[in-house]
Amino acid sequence: MLVVLLAALGFRCAGPEGDEALRIAMIPKLVGIGYFEATEQGAREAARELDVELVYDGPTDARTEDQIKMIDGWMAQGFDVIAVAPNDPEAISRTLRSAGESGALVLTWDTDANPELSRRSVFVNQAPNRAIGHTLVDIMAEGVRAQGASLPGDYLIVSGTPTASNQNTWMKYMRERIREKHPEMRLLQHLTPGEDQQKCQEQTAEALSAYPDLKGIWGITSVSFPAVAKAVRDANKIGRIEVTGLGMPEEMREYIKDGTVREFCLWDPVDLGYLTIRVAHRLKQGPLPAGRYDFGRLKGVEVRDGEVLLGPPLIFDADNIDNYNF
């Protein structure tokens, strides 16, 4: 306790008044999972390069109340920039709006808040939803052909919770791509087992025995994807059912190595954190009209009204997966 107190007093004497480094507070949906540790890594890299003060902190459970509490605290502490990955795009909006009114620059990343209600300045978008939806379908089609099978057959999407807006948007674009390019792929009613590994696995296993003409399965959340892969492996259907989706290289490595999964995609979370801090720093110097910009090591990043786009998704396979550690 004494040590903590002395530390606090010490900081007070050392005084923030003198140096006027930009102070940025960045909040992930939750702390303690690989994905948001990777975004932190990128954010810290950018903060070092730009010499800004960065606080990266979030709740231990993905809950809006806890995020609101922390953001209120940062407002009182007078942070210059508050960068938020909201757990609930609507419920956090009023808090973001008061943060903006109190003088902080507010931006969102990873997931957007309601733009009108929250009046956030920009949303740093990891990848255009359309590109993700289309890439998922294309990888699947390639994979089925690479197995030497023909495309016509049943296909299944395993999502998370029924209300998750990211996933629903991706599914919309997946259907669009299937209609336009591969109408011979027949889509079954998608599964929404929740963010629960066990349930995902059980429901996938049931689907595997229920649909004899099943050709491929997508797991489009970082929870459902490894569960789908495990169910397919446990059913000894490696090489007969194509599996792909959105997931973390660290969690999918074993399935790539044993051949359950040939390719999958995701954006680079390190770059997402990096870009967020870069954009925050740039916005403090003035408005950011639509166009293409270089943000540090990220070149030619597209900015359009209210959004900064990280770029096309990364595709992982057996050749490159060992280069990524998140």
Place this chain on the structure above:
Amino acid sequence: MSRLEGVNAGVETALAGKRSKRWLFGLLPWVLLTLALLLVFSQVRRPALLVEVWVPWIEVGALAFVMTAIILTGGIDLSVGSMVALTGMVQAVLWQDWGWSIEAAAAGALLAGAGAGGLNGLLVVAGLSPLVATLATMALYRGLAITVAGGDRVTGFPQSFLDMGRLLGIPSQFWLAGLVFLGMVLLVHHSRFGRWCFAMGDNRQAARFAAVPVNKVEGVLYTINGLVAASVAVLGAMRHDASIPDAHIGTELQVIACVVVGGTLITGGRGSVLRSLLGLAVISHLDVGLQFLSSRLVWLTAESRLIAIGILLILVAVWNQRSQKES
């Protein structure tokens, strides 16, 4: 025990020594509080906004004042967080799906709160242990909260409703907590009802024999708790423009922690509402102070803050126990 020994020894100075020691023990929470305050204020650039930071803790406080009375009778209410979520969702559904005016929906939420609290009271009166009864309703009310709106949160309340979230420039939660505090102080410490509470916590059987209306006291207290939970829910909806079905998970533990850290006996019979205010001050200052400090100390992550708060609470609890033995 220790008092008996002191008398046996027959040395007056020993007693006096114990008394001053007791004073020191009692002071510990205040010392902690002052330290925590220092931490907090060394980090603040916009002190006016501190009011906002404290709102979640003020909500906990309002609930803790009622919980104090329940714990004094030897009871407990674990369902309080679930009741807040449930009544919030009841209001949202009445307004959104049933087309009630927002004021009528708020009244409906209060009624639902009284109903939920009343059911707790009924179960306890029927002879279930309060721990078991409210553990069950904690799950029940949470399940209902998630079911009534299909698991979705509800937003988009009318502006006139949201404007009531502040009264005379400060968040309405402060007014609610103030009212509840005054009300509970009067009820617990300045009325016959309060004396019944203490008597029940001391010895329930004896209280029954002494014609204390045990059932009535319990029914009233658990119902009040439901009402206050509903008020917290309504004010919360005003503040955030949202009713969230999985809100206030774990609030019951914060509430009970405030009561216990304040020094009210968890087994009932001894304590006070003022003590719970003290407990609230200690815990909230530690929590907010550590969060503020973490923006300076990188190693003070969310996880290590939890550990720090846990350890500090253990220390305070041990201290309370010892100082109570001394007296």
